[in-house]
Amino acid sequence: MRDRVDEVSRRRFLLTAGVAAATVYGCRLSFAADVDPLLAGRQLVRYPEKTDLILLTARPPQLETPLSYFDRAITPNDAFFVRYHIFPIPTSVDLDQWRLEVKGHVDKPLSLSMDDLKRFPPASVTAVVQCSGNSRGRFAPRVLGGQWGDGAMGNAVWTGARLQDVLKAAGARASALDVTFDGLDKPAFPSVPDFVKALDLQRIMSDPDVIVAYEMNGQRLPMLNGFPARLVVPGWYATYWVKNLSEITVLTDRFEKFWMKPGYRIPDTPCGCVEPGTAPKNTVPITRMTVRSFIASPASGTRVAVNQPVALKGIAFDGGYGIREVQVSDNLGLTWSRATLGPDHGRYSFREWSATWRPTGAGNARLMVRAVNGIGESQGYEPLWNPAGYLRNVIEQIALVVD
Amino acid sequence: MRLLTAAVALTLVVTSAGVAGETVSITLPPESIALDAGRGMDQTQTSCRMCHSLDYITTQPGGGTAQWQGVVTKMMKVYGAPISDQDAKLIEEYLATHYGPR
The missing domain is CATH 3.90.420.10 (Oxidoreductase, molybdopterin-binding domain)
Structure with a gap:
């Protein structure tokens, strides 16, 4: 499930993520315990x-x-x-x-x-x-x-x-x-x-x-x-x-x-994106959604036990071609394995997915998810950028602590 | 995290027409965000709250004078916020000082 373009993009992602290539192929990366800095200060309201x-x-x-x-x-x-x-x-x-x-x-x-x-x-x-x-x-x-x-x-x-x-x-x-x-x-x-x-x-x-x-x-x-x-x-x-x-x-x-x-306009370019920090020459109205997928359970930051299976669950969706496949990776995208898709509620719906992951060693682990839609569109390692902050669909990840 | 609650009032008036006669009413919770104290806070609060709650300020990425000048100008020119040039300058300085790059 790897191709050249994908691999080049993945390596760039690893570099920008500040991860030395020599140390990535385990699940023993070093990063801080997971706190979402964006939502950390927000109130829960009813x-x-x-x-x-x-x-x-x-x-x-x-x-x-x-x-x-x-x-x-x-x-x-x-x-x-x-x-x-x-x-x-x-x-x-x-x-x-x-x-x-x-x-x-x-x-x-x-x-x-x-x-x-x-x-x-x-x-x-x-x-x-x-x-x-x-x-x-x-x-x-x-x-x-x-x-x-x-x-x-x-x-x-x-x-x-x-x-x-x-x-x-x-x-x-x-x-x-x-x-x-x-x-x-x-x-x-x-x-x-x-x-x-x-x-x-x-x-x-x-x-x-x-x-x-x-x-x-x-x-x-x-x-x-x-x-x-x-x-x-x-x-x-x-x-x-x-x-x-x-x-x-x-x-x-x-x-x-x-x-x-x-x-509600996006750059008039094939990706709807421009070089980060720059302005588009022409814009068009935003319309169809890009492909996305999320790991919702366990929550990022959860502690799990070594050698015990962990049930991963989440959803994937796109702009109407339907989800063909969901894949998860525990080695920063070196290899991907197929998740099991849940019932099909139609091409416009969230598609539930599940997978079982068994941590083989103690330490910090990072799990990634990506989806492929009905016409082969997927998600990238590096986020696309546009000045209005639209269309985000980078590969999402969670951090787990394995004891 | 703090929990705010609000009452929801649902009034059902039964009529022979089935769905007709239903009135749905809600009461929105009060706004609770306060700005940092400082010179220009009063003008900022008064002007910005004419259209929106103050979390529209506090949740934005912190920015320098240029960012906040852009925002205040947009509020005046694009949305027609009635803010005097004198107050606008005070507001921009206040925002850049208290909600600057973090």
Whole structure:
């Protein structure tokens, strides 16, 4: 499972990691006991309808899911991450009053109640929603923006009306180009850009998995995850998954307001990256998620016993091609062994994986995980960099202490 | 780690329409972050809190004057934060002093 390019990249990784090549091929590396410096000072908080989550910011609220929840495919609603851009956010919604307006370049504008929305044939999709800037706090050089650890992601079964059915019912005109989505969150000042996102109409009409979801894991949505309805755009970053949805507008032109441009853009290069510390020449909107995988159990820093099997568990996901393989390494990538994949919940879902590792000697061990998706894309030894801190998908690792 | 709690109020009004009639209300917990004391703290607190909590400052990578000038300028020019030039300078100095390179 090694190739030349991979090996060159791995050796560079070893050098930059400050590990002398001669000492790596055991599990006896020397490094400090594992403390995540990024999350060390953060509070655990309990918000309405939520369990204990890691506080990034209070207003607008940004809450991160602890890594321990990623040992399973489905993320519980109460542990699901929260990310708003502007404030005030909705804190009370009366379904008798709430309507989803569908307007603009349509033959028949709609004002849908929740009952109306539920009359469309229900569709379900299991899909990962991940913040574009998940793991931004780990960028080097550091970049400004929400300093997330790795918990701005989650996976749920989303149920709702297909967006294409809603747009067909409204008679969206074929000459339209973009469709915009606005929620009940509103700016503090008129000068602050409202959070509005756009999708290409053709993209919507060719993708039956894009839905207006009113259920998450069989329950109504928590308020902070978008009650009463949110957009679900499987495979694409969370920025498009507009919460507390209230307005859908069909446009005859391209929508390029603040949160589409200059917001949420990546370098227009094949990797979406540039030389660290430099600015891209051209940018394009961020869209599809990169391949990632995590070891959620045991937690980094756990003490384990020599010669006793250790059960490794975690998840892998990508932007919609599905996970083909997950591999783990206990020798900094010299060799990789295949993990066992859990049930397949569809190509947009977290894929659970498990593996058994038996430490052969006492000391510090480092375990790495990487995934390969359905079209052969994988993860690198060295992180890619861009100025907004998006698309992170470097090979992740944990440290274990073997006694 | 400290644990904050907040009440959640869920009101269910049963009607014949099934899902219709449900009102969901939540109460957000108070903000608890305080800034380091120093010259310019009052202006910083007042200006920044118009739009967001102060953890937007404290969680950022520490930066020098150039970084914080960039941030304050962005808040004024891009988001239209009503901050006087005089206060802006004070805020930039305060942030670079107390939330500088760490």
